[in-house]
Amino acid sequence: MRILIGGGGTGGHIYPGLALARYAMMQDGGAEVLFVGSEAGLENKIVPAAGFDLVTIPARGLTRSPGQLFSFFRDLLKGIGGAKKIIEDFKPHVVLGTGGYVSAPLTIASLIKRVPVVIHEQNALPGKVNRLMAPLAKRVCISFPQTAKRMPPFSHTIFTGNPRAGEVASLSREEGCRLLSLDPGLEYILVYGGSRGALKINEVVAAYLQEGLLPEKMGMIYVTGEIYYEKVIADLGEQPGRVRVYPYLDEMPAALAAASLALTRSGATTLAEITGAGVPAILIPSPNVVQNHQYFNARILSDAGAAVLINEHQFSPSRLKEEVDRLNNEPGLLAGMADAGRAIGVRDAAARLYSCLREVS
Numbered sequence: 001m002r003i004l005i006g007g008g009g010t011g012g013h014i015y016p017g018l019a020l021a022r023y024a025m026m027q028d029g030g031a032e033v034l035f036v037g038s039e040a041g042l043e044n045k046i047v048p049a050a051g052f053d054l055v056t057i058p059a060r061g062l063t064r065s066p067g068q069l070f071s072f073f074r075d076l077l078k079g080i081g082g083a084k085k086i087i088e089d090f091k092p093h094v095v096l097g098t099g100g101y102v103s104a105p106l107t108i109a110s111l112i113k114r115v116p117v118v119i120h121e122q123n124a125l126p127g128k129v130n131r132l133m134a135p136l137a138k139r140v141c142i143s144f145p146q147t148a149k150r151m152p153p154f155s156h157t158i159f160t161g162n163p164r165a166g167e168v169a170s171l172s173r174e175e176g177c178r179l180l181s182l183d184p185g186l187e188y189i190l191v192y193g194g195s196r197g198a199l200k201i202n203e204v205v206a207a208y209l210q211e212g213l214l215p216e217k218m219g220m221i222y223v224t225g226e227i228y229y230e231k232v233i234a235d236l237g238e239q240p241g242r243v244r245v246y247p248y249l250d251e252m253p254a255a256l257a258a259a260s261l262a263l264t265r266s267g268a269t270t271l272a273e274i275t276g277a278g279v280p281a282i283l284i285p286s287p288n289v290v291q292n293h294q295y296f297n298a299r300i301l302s303d304a305g306a307a308v309l310i311n312e313h314q315f316s317p318s319r320l321k322e323e324v325d326r327l328n329n330e331p332g333l334l335a336g337m338a339d340a341g342r343a344i345g346v347r348d349a350a351a352r353l354y355s356c357l358r359e360v361s
Helices: 011-027 043-049 066-090 103-112 128-136 145-150 173-179 199-210 229-236 252-258 268-277 290-303 317-328 331-344 349-360
Strands: 002-006 032-037 053-056 094-097 117-121 139-142 157-159 187-192 218-223 243-246 259-264 281-283 307-309
Touching: 002 011, 002 066, 002 103, 011 032, 011 043, 011 117, 011 268, 011 349, 032 043, 032 066, 043 053, 066 103, 094 103, 094 128, 094 349, 103 117, 103 128, 117 128, 117 349, 139 145, 139 349, 145 157, 173 252, 187 252, 199 218, 199 229, 199 259, 199 317, 218 252, 229 243, 252 259, 252 268, 259 268, 259 317, 268 290, 268 331, 281 290, 281 317, 290 307, 290 331, 317 331
Parallel strands: 002 032, 002 094, 032 053, 094 117, 117 139, 139 157, 187 218, 187 259, 218 243, 259 281, 281 307
Antiparallel strands: none
């Protein structure tokens, strides 16, 4: 089977596609996978590094500025033309759209060329492109059951979960500590702000560490994001060896396996990772995303008892100390949060999504 996967811009649209691609290759040694991305998205770095081929087409978001409408429609038409040429050359049996601006021209081109389309929606609140394209797709695979009621009429929705969940669930805590050379006698907080990092999280966590608020029997795996790393290192100064600071971490499954608690944003792929691994979390939704969708993602976990939700304007070193100390002193509470997270995570999501692709191809 030849699978064309389109989506990008952020890791949240890229990693589910990569997880599905790896699963497809394991199931079918003859499978061929090609990724389609935008010309400036993170996929240009992440996809080739994962060992898959990537081609790009022009794509941009729909703007409300009348002065930029011409540029939007020009790039949309160019993107559709580029996608049609890719489809003619690659001859896919099915197209998977994972969201982001590139999904629109790719989906339109696929419909023109009569190639079946499957959409994967990662967020609780579906994105604009996926909502527009959903009624035209053969299947709309969703990561949370609550998303179904937010899709437009005539959308063929199927609850599959997020394929990334299964990729982070295979390591034990001991293996995670060994791979990262961590002390297994410590409990670790994993801090990361999504694929690009998060300014507010870095400001608060740096101050928390500077003030010496991290409990002595706890360590920290702190992923700043590449653009924030140098400043964080300069601000922190010398830290004890139990605090490990990274600009980026390829070994995220190992970090999740080693962690007793995560402090992070609430992007869809991040939540798939922490629920797949069964890691309790303190979630700080980004207020700078479209339709505040990270808040709706976080609410699903907090309502289920799997996470603590703190809005960004309420997040401070003292609030972080309060929550970490409370959770650290109540191991039964942490265990219950972990169980609640595992109940949300769908570890066989890649198999479910792959099944949908085979059904329509």
